[in-house]
Amino acid sequence: MQIRTTPCRACGRPIMFIRTARGRYLPVDPDPVLTVRRGPGQVTIVTPRGEVIRGYETQEPPDPEIGAHAGYVPHWQTCPLAEEFRREAR
16 A cells, blocks of 8 residues: 655655544654553554554554554654744644
8 A cells, every 4th residue: 555645835754644533634744653552651643543542652563452553643743843834824
């Protein structure tokens, strides 16, 4: 399966969009991250189904029974120009 990406309008890095459970499209980094859901977590990911999960990065394979999920980091967390872009969007 090929992932379609587009450049971020702020920084130019590749991003893709995932539809959230609320029906909105969220820009995310295209490289998947493995996360295990425990406590408040340090990483926020969005699964391909649009579920937002907070947890810790792991190398465990995805397994919902133990709380390990694969997903994508929202691009606003990694974009070096996120603050400037937010101000422009207002």
